Every structure is written in structure tokens, then in C-alpha cells.
Amino acid sequence: MRKVLIGVTALLSLASSAPAATLVGYAQLPADTFAAGPASGAYSGAGLRGQPRFSSQPVQGFSGVQFGKDGSYLFLSDNGFGSKADSADYLLRLYTLNLSARTAPSGEGKVGVGAFVQLRDPDRKVPWLIVNEASSERLLTGADFDVEGFAVAPDGTLWVGDEFGPYLLHFSADGRLLDAPIATPNLAGLPTLRGQAPIVIGHRGSSGTRPEHTLEAYRVAIEAGADFVEPDLVVTKDGVLIARHEPVIAVVDAAGKVLEATADVATRPEFASRLTTKKVDGVEVRGYFAEDFTLAELKTLKAVERLPALRGRAYDGQFQIPTLAEVIALVRDVEAKTGRKIGIYPETKHPTYFQQMGVNTSQLLIDTLKKEGFTDPARVFIQSFETANLKALKTDIMPKAGLNLPLVQLVSSPDEAPYDWAAGGDTRKYDVLATDAGLKEIATYASGVGAYKRWIITDKGQTTDFVTRAHAAGLLVHPWTFRNEATYLLPGYAGDPEAEMRQALRAGVDGFFTDFPATGARVVGQYTAPEVRSPQNPAYALGTSSAAANVGGSGGFEGVTLSPDGKTLYALLEKTVTGDLPGQLRLHAYDLAGKGWSLAGRYALDDAANAIGDLTPVNAGQYLVLERDNASGAAAKAKRVYLVSLNEKNADGTLKKTLVADLMNVKDPQGLAPSTQGGVFKFPYVTIENVLVLDANTLLVANDNNYPGTGGRGADVKDATEFLWLRLDTPLTLAPGVGRK
Template identity: 75%
Template sequence: MSVKALMIRLSAALLLGVGGAQAVTLAGYAELPADTFAPGPASGAWRDGLRGQARFQGQPVQGFSGVQFAPDGTYLFLSDNGYGAKNNSADYLLRLYRLTLTPKTAPTGTGKVEVGAFIQLRDPERRVPWAIVNEASPERLLTGADFDPEGFVVAPDGTLWVGDEFGPYLLHFSADGVLLDAPMPTPNLPGLPTLTGRPPLVIAHRGSSGTRPEHTLEAYRVAIEAGADFIEPDLVVTKDGVLVARHEPVMAVLDGSGKVTEATTDVATRPEFAGRVKTKNLDGQDVTGYWIEDFTLAELKTLRAVERLPALRGRTFDGQFEVPTLSEIIALIRDTETRTGRRVGIYPETKHPTFMTAQAGVNTSQLVIDTLKKEGFTDPARVFIQSFETGNLRDLHATIMPAAGVKLPLVQLLGGQTGAPYDLTARKDPRRNTDLTTPEGLRDIATYASGIGPSKGWIIDGKGQTTDFVTRAHAAGLLVHPYTFRNEPTFLPAQYANNPEAEMRQAILAGVDGLFTDFPATGAKVVAEYAAPEVRSPQHPAFTQGASSGAATLGSSGGFEGLTLSPDGKTLHALLEKTVAGDAPGQLRLHAIDLATRRWTLTGRYPLDAPGNAIGDITPVNASELIVIERDGGSGDAARTKRLYRLSLTDRNADGTLKKTLLADLLNIADPQGLAPSTTGGVFRFPYVTIENVIVLDATTVLVANDNNYPGTGGRGAAVKDTNEFIWLKLDAPLTLAPGVGRR
């Protein structure tokens, strides 16, 4: 190698600027002119969904989005969906083209691309269950308005598997292009680390208390309509022994001057009850106000609910709603179920059991079970009973429920990390909440409870970092239902930038099994992202043909940009181009599909360098490694990220994503021979917005090609139509190839 060539290589290596990256050299170059056409009907008549005059007398060959070897030394290239969008491509026919590639390998050489026969993708056997463009024709040729093919493989049996972005779907074709099976939808495989593997429950904290006065039938009704799985009544007892829903036994708190500092009813405005003010010791604190246990149910029914946080939530609904009983809440649930078919559960909290026993002479735990049994609402799938104290839950588990012939799941609530359950404090037990959350403490809770309900600070710390609390609780067999998620900026830590959904998603990805929220509509929206049975893009036919009112869970055309086959020919690897709603930004799901069983699993998540990037293609290296193209949305001088990464299927980063290593920077390729016409100063750049083809030729050589988005421009100049460029890249260090990988 000459000194000049060596210096160019060293310069390219330094410019890469990423540890472990290889300096790659352009070993071959060829290009296909932009205006290259194949036989077929005139095309290009559609623009923005409107049909005009055809722009092209034939079918453009280009727009390649996948490459595989053909057995005779040629290559098969998959055409993209056409003219850049579903509504522009109804006359673009989906094909695989056979290309013969001859690279330019010396300054005096010539690169050549010859277009041979093509395979037309079609559905004559009517496997597609919705209307396609050529619905009525016998051949039913598939077009870019039907599917957006972005990757393909040739299976060991000779059939073709194609990855689509519109569904996203997997499509299975015969070797000559006939669709063999109905399009396979993409299952939603969130891989959530919940105890059961199911999406978390949405628990309406005091009803939809962010939008209606808390603990009213209206707050519960709105919560049910918003999609809550459970509604939560805090239960206290009246003077005549009836359970009613209030957050505290005191319904209006007064300061030393007699001013109301917090209230959930209008009792302080009722002169007939002025003499009911009392000071009582509530869990070690003297509190002055109006107490539920000093009022009969009939007296309470004359009062009306008011907003507890009026400065934040207003007073629009003050004075409209009664204080409901537990029986009335159950009646509301049953009425809603009769009218709508929605089966929701109830999640009562026995408030201050020690206080209630001392002040009202009532065992509220017993009263809860008696009421639930009387109302016939004892299905363990629809009831959780919770408490901040421990003794009453132990009594429920050991004595009260067995005597009643009832077995319901119990949840130990957990306050802040400096606190302790009051019943322990009252009997001089020194244990604190931190003692209850040791491995031994959690195992002890699991002897009487099914779950634990911690304040959310146990799950996500003050720095916004996810803790190991959920993992430890799950290890003890406990469900985790943290509280309380609210939409208002007042309650949101700064790192969420006023986005309550982001906070919920972080908790869900931590593995929580349910979450308490004042805004169940928001909770239901976020959880639905994980509960949807399929991943769907906005171009999914369920949306475009009006068959579904659901929401897309994937960005526009964010489907299977990457599709490849394992070296043993048994497993498809399918990588989405965009992040599924609910997943961490910039993480892409990589699926494995067993060809024999058609079973899907989630291999892991690919971490993009930046959330706005996308992937372009994947190809195997060996059983545990793939090569991935990652690219930004820039082209020409604006291009910043066009890279090849080697992706491990077994090694993971600290955040659980799959580990990747930079293999080549496509904006910094050494070209000491000047093989490419655009090379400047010995450095070749590949600055196309879409680079969607990569395949391993041998241990030190890979072939890369772009999708030119015909008749797109910008890669080599604002007014220059993009060609398809084919580049052969020589790696400085060999890949560890599995048998069968590379040109055979």
C-alpha cells in the first residue's frame, strides 16, 4: 500500500470518532441510472390520492428496499412501494428484480448494473382479506397502495417472505410471487416485566378525581367510562354503622381560627351542624373538624360534595353530588355492566382501622366483608381490599374472610420511606416501612397479602431513576400497584416535562401490575398501548378502510424495514423501523419468528443513536450477530448519521437493550483509488436519506445499496435525481461468519 493510501486510511479511521469502529475502504462501485424502466403499464398517475396523467411509460425499476443472493451469481432486489406514499402508488407494481452487478474495482475499470427478469408479486388466490387496488382482476397484481415491502428473504424451501410496513405484516409468497397465506399481523409483544406478563390495571384513585369531586358516584361513573379496570372507594363508617366513601373520616378540617383548610363536603356551610366540630387524635395527630362517625347516614345525605383541591381543579361541580355508600357504588357498577357490558372491579380501602375501632367501635374490615357478601360482590377477580395498616389485613386473611367463606386478594399499602404503619407504631413495634420492604419483610407481607401498594417514589426515585423495588416485590410473589399518578404539573417531577404519560410509561416498563391515577382516561390510553393485540401503523387497512376506530401503535410506515433469515434457515428476524407506542423513545422491537411453528418471540430492542433515526436493513453475520443499517433523515450535505452496526442478539446494555458496535461510517469511506465519481479528497460519502440494502459477501466484504425514492432528489444535489448506487466495502477486520453466510 502506498504512503498516500495509508494516510487516507488513517485519516478515515480518525474521522470515524467512535471507539471500536473499523475504517472501511471502497472496494467496488456501480450505479443504475435513475430513469431505468421495466415493461409494464404506465405509472405515476397518482399524486396525493388524486389521479391524473401517467408520468412514466412503464414501471421504474428503482426504489430498492431489500437484497438477497440469487443462485446463479446474480442478486434479487425488492422494489419499494413506489412513489413515496400509499396514496401515490396505486399504479406501481410490486416486484423483485434480478440484477447482475459488475463492480468497478480499479480506476480504469467500469461498473455495470444489468436488469434481468422480475418476479411479480400477486394474489390470484385471494389471500388478502380486504380490498386491494386490483381487486377485480384475475391476477390481482399487488401495488404500492396495497403493501410497502421493505425486506425479504428466500426460505430454504424456495418460498419468499416479505416484510411490510403498512400493517405491519409478514407476507409469504411462492418462488414465482404468488401469495400463499393471508398476511400475518404483528402481535403486540411488549415483554412487560409484570408479575403475570399481562398489561397493568388502571385503578381510578377515588374515581376520576382529577375531573370530578372525589368519592362521588359521578367520579366513579366517569372513571368507568374512561376505561378504568377498578374504582377505588376509601371507606369510613357513619354513626349508624354504614360504610360510605370519603378519603378521611374527617370531611372538613379547621385551623386554630376555625377556618376550613380542606374539605370534601359542604358541611362547614351548614349552620345546623355547627355544633358538631370536634378535635380528635387521628393516628397520633390532633385534628379539628367534622367527623363522619358523628353523623348518621340520613344527615350525610343532606350534604353535598365539594372539590378537595379547588385552587387546582376548580369548583365547577361543587354542591351537585351526594356522599355515596358502598352499596350504592356496587349498584352503580352493576348498572354500568348491564348497560355497557363493561365489567369493572372495586378496590376498597379500610381507612384508619385502629382509629375506627377506638372512635366508632366498629371493625371496618368485618363490615366490608359483610357488605360485600350481602351485595353478592365477592368475585376475587373483581375485588382488592387494601390498607396502610397490617393487623387488619392479617385478621382478614386469617379469620374474617375464612369465617365468611370469602377469599379476596389483599394489598398492603406503603407510605413514604420514612414512615411506618400506624398499628405498628401504636403497639410500640419499631419496624418502619423500610423494614417491610427488605426481602424478608416482603416475604412476610406475602404470607397474608397478594400485593403491595407503594407510593410511586419507591418505584422511581427523586432523580427519575427506576429502582429495583418491583423486581424485589415480584421475587416475593407480590403484585405491585403504586399510587398516585396525576396529570397536573404540580404533581409531575420535572424530568417528565409536563407529560404525565411519560411517567406512567416509565412505571409500566419497570413492571408495575397496576397504577392508581386521578385521571383514569390517561391511564387507560397509556395501558392500551401495551394491551392492543396487534401492532398497527396508521396505514393499516383496519384504519384506511374504516374497519376499526382504534388507535395506531406505530408511527407512519414504521413497520418491518429490516427482515432477514438466521444462518440455519429456521428463524426470521424482523426489526421494526419505528418505536411502538409505549416503548422507550428510540428503542425498536426485534422479533424472531420460527418458520416451522409460525411462533413469534421478542428477541430484544435495538437502541437508536437518536430517537429521530431509523433503521434501513438487517443481515446475518452468524447465529448471534446481525448487521444493521442506521440512518438519520438527512441527505446530501445535511446527512449526519449513515452507519452500519454489528448487533449482538445475546449481549445487552445496562438498560436491557441489545448491544451494538459501530462497524462502518458510510459518510466516511476511504476511496484511495477514486472508484466513485463523487469521492473528494480520497473520502467517499453515501449521503442518501434511505439506505435500505446490505448483505455480507464474505468475511471482509459487504455490499450496500440505497433506495432512491424515485424520482427523488437530494443525495447528490438538490436538482439531481438520485440513482441507485451499489458499493462494495472492504472491512479492516474480518467478521466471524456462520456457515452459509456470504456468497456461496
């Protein structure tokens, strides 16, 4: 965290000391500028219709600019009056503006509004209901799309970025929608071993919400979205594998107090004689042990919550102790009813302990899986904290059974050791397995490593290189255990369990164990959802919960532009996709010929609360980005133009950017703008959404006034649209064709 703060401070210091651009031209379009069209402004923010406030269509505000014909400019009107709900009568258009800059104190800046292109869908390309559904022309409105940026392709067609979907929209030169809206793929790019989606493993089932290792816990985990459920396995007196975390099902102290229990055995007087003391992995434990009970006896017991002080006792006494065969039957039943294939992730508990009793739990597990016909390698992982049993499974037990199931070596904290090592006099600890050599050794018999999560995220919240090293050895990484309760979270997560899961996913884990699979599935789903969707996506209006949205409201394509060669469309999201690092925005590339998407990079905001306003090319590898805070008037501090390199990256992998112009500190020595004070012009509007390169030394910049918003130039003053011609202190290196031809 300290490094991040230092970086931001340095960046802000650089921004404040950077040379300001110089205002060499100025013009203004009054806020109350209207064009022909139907009355508008009849809807409130709640979507209720009243009387129109305006007799025609407001020209403003503007959210994108390109060169027009004969020296004119094309400006894109955005979604209207500020929200989807109040913009159903605001028509989406491209306006032709003729701009004449004031370049001397005695001069006059002029803005002439010419013809417009009305965006429409007469061919019914939009597959959902739009506002003007029944009309022949189907004129598009601000309640249908939030259009924010656009580009003119070499063939003259228009490509427009939308924020509601977000979508790319393809129009003819005269505004006719040519294709169905193009959804945005979710290019999360998680660094898993094979690029596969991470799996969610229900740790002992949904043990955060139901008593662990019960059929109900497993059922709830599956319904919550778990890909695998984990039955820890111990053995009954009559040789049946059951699901319990430990062979001891109730721990009792010398005074008879129950210290921990997963079954109500201590309350059952008929079993009082079974209370005993045993050594489990070298540690004396007093209690009731599963291996001292037949399955029939255990079936008379009821499960209880192991952590009642944390998770309560609402479900105590309701569920039985299940066998492995019953867990498999549950999984099969789910598959039969839903078609969804769920895996099991069994752990043979304390194999050396049971081996000393003459029970080979590994052999018993393979025998049970064979008997139940559950042997698909894609649906079974076998895990253990010991090593010898996994090696025996790999080299002897599974080959004899004709099976080759993936094995996972569990790795606990560095102060602990595999008990088979300790029992044999080996003094090494788990940290040996976490070395490069140890990971390579694991890879000779196992497919993955189930690591204690502190190997991946330290107790200081720092991501290590463990996953990268394990992947280099060819191993999957499935860390444990992720829980929702604040008591299990590092302070830096501020009580947010999803933040911890996201950090692990960004580190590249291939899955994780969690007591709360509903939370895990939601987080993984944000990365693996096929599309990026905002809460305004039409899918949610059709009945899908907007809770599945993975980018903030109207957080879609704010910046859209074309590469200088006219082959690639670049589209920059305004807000961070859920799961990405705060303040990092995805820059998408869309191949106009191949119709394929790719991720061109990630743009890092100066502050995660900032937003971007526009995107325009300089050359094949460099683009200008407008970045702004969300304040206006005196509170506005950050309105900037950055030069971004697609070919240079910072240490964190984000695109390198260089400040070009601070719009809150523009030199105006001639006093061209009426608001200039002391030779300094400020551009204090909330949104700065238009930038265009005129030549190597000059930019055109304009704001979106969020009509009929106020606050930029005074609390009661409607925001006008101000057009700035800015001379840069350092010329840009332009590609041929960039700038006014």
C-alpha cells in the first residue's frame, strides 16, 4: 500500500509542476441551444412522464468529436438528460458544427449548428424493445443507448461506443443501424495454469452456512455455484469412509467439557463408554473417535456446528453424518436434475494414523470410487497433507485399479510438517515443499498443490511469486481457506472477503477452497462471465438480476477511436470491471475486418475515483486520453490530457502515460476566455469528453455540459459548451492522416 501511495503522490506532484498548455483559440455554445425535433424533457429521474420542459431537442451535451466535411466538426450527443430513466424523449444524434475561434482579444468566437444525423434502427437490428419500438424509423433515444464516443471508418460508416451495454454500434453514414449491437467480451485474462476458469471448491460443503460435512452443506454449496465439494474422509469401525474433518467427532477436556464437536455424540449416554484418549499425529486427543463406531451407530447421531460462537446453532440436530457413497449419490442426483456436472475433492485424513490401525484409506478411497463408478479424472481431485500416500496412489494403487486421477499435495504453514515425515524421523517442514525444488518434486507425483493461502498472500497483504513458481513446475494451485467472517480477513480488506478472493485470482490461482461458495462463485463469475455488463444492460430489464453486472453504471465505452491505418477500433471503458484492480480501465481493440476482440492494455487512473472522457489517436502506438475527477466549479482539481503509449508499460503492467495538458491550469496570456483570471484559464466542468488532434502542436478540447446542468461556472449558471484550441509546449509525433487534412 505504501508503494501505491508514494506513486500517486509523485504523479500528482508531476501533474502540478508540468508546463501548462496555452489557449490560442476560444469559442462557446450557449447551454440553451436547440435543434428541430419533438418536445423533450418530459421524464423525471424515476422514469415518470410529465409535461415536456423543452419544445424541441437540446443540441447538448457532446460526448465525442471527429472531423466533418469542409472544415466542419461532427459532435455526438450523449444519452440526454443524465440518466436512462429521464432520457426517453432525447434523440441520439451527430451534429455538424462550424467552429470559428476567437484568437485575439478583439476577435469573436462563433459556433454554428448545422445539419444532424439521426441515429435510428428501421431494420430492427436491436433485438430488445426500444422506446420507439412501434414507429417505422425507430429513432434511438437516450433511454435506449448511452452513446459516448465514435469514429468514422474508412468506408464512411460510423462506429459508436455505448455505456449501457456496453456495446459497439455500427451505423451507416446517415445513421442507420447496420448490425445488432455488439456485446463486450469479458477479457479478464486471469493467469491460471492453462488459461482455464478457476474452480470454486466448497470447503467441507457450504460450511459457513450449514454444519460442515453434511449432505445439506454439500447441497447448499452446489446450489451456490461450487464446482467441487470437499469430503474429508475418515473410517468407521466397520470400514466405511464417512465425511468428517477429523477422526475425533467430539473433543472433550478432562472436566468433561466439549471443546469442539461436529456431532452430538457427547450428549448421548449410550455412547459414554466410547470416550477415550488417543494420539493423532503425535498429539494426545481426548474424545469420541469415528473408528470406534459402526456406521449404523454413527447414523443415529446428528451433526452440530463446529464453530457455534461464530456461526450459531440454527441447524444443530437436523442432519446425519454422510458416507462418501452418499456424497457421490447427491452429486449424481444434482447432475440428473440439472445437467450440471459437479466434482468431488476428497481428502484422506491422517493416513499414517489409520495405517497404524491397519487401514489403508487411500486404497479404500479408490475401491469406493470404483464401486460407485465415479472415476472421471475431470471430476475428482484426491488431496492429502502427507506425501507417501499420494506417491503410493500414483505408482501403485491407481495403476492397479486402472485409474489415473489427479492428486493434490496439501502444503500447510512453514512451521508444520507432513506427519509421515515426522513419524519417520524426517525433521524437514512444509517450507521445503514450497521451494522451486520442492515444487518440482511434487510435480513428479501430483497435478496440483493445495497451499495454505499465506504462501500466496502474506500476512501483510502482499502477493508472492508462489503461484508463478508452482505454474512453472506445471502444478495447479488451489489455496485454502477463504472465509467471509471478518475474524479471518486481513485488516487491509476492510471486512470485504471478495477483495481477498480477487487478489488470489489476480495472482493466478486455479481455484480455491471456501466456506462460502456463494461468495466464491460470485467473484469467479465476475471474471468468467462471457460479457462485460453494466446495470443498465437490457438483459436486466428482461428479468435477469442486475446484481450480475460487472462494471459500474454507465461505465462502458466512454472513449472510442480508430487507429491511424483505419483497421482497428479502440474502445476504453470509463469504469473498472469488477475484479480488476481499482482504477485500472480496460482498453479494448476491435478488428474491423476480422470482427475480433483483444485487450490492448489497461489504463491506470491517477485516482480510482476518476473517470476518462475521450480517446483519440496520435500515431500507431500513442493515443490521447482525457482524464477527470468528478467535481465541478471550485471543487474541480483534475482535468487532464494524457499521452498514452500502447507499446510501453509500467512495472504493474499498465500503459505508460505522460501528462500533455493540465486543463485546470491553461495559460491564457491574451485573455481569450471570459473566465480567465490572472492569465490562467480553468475548465472546471464535471465532464471533459471531447478531444481531437488538429496538428502536431494543437488540440481541440470541449466539455459535455450534462444539459441542463449547472455548477461549472456558477451554482445557478447553466453549463455552456466551451471549445478550446490548445497549443502544446511539446509537439506530438503524428502519424500520416492524423490531424485536420
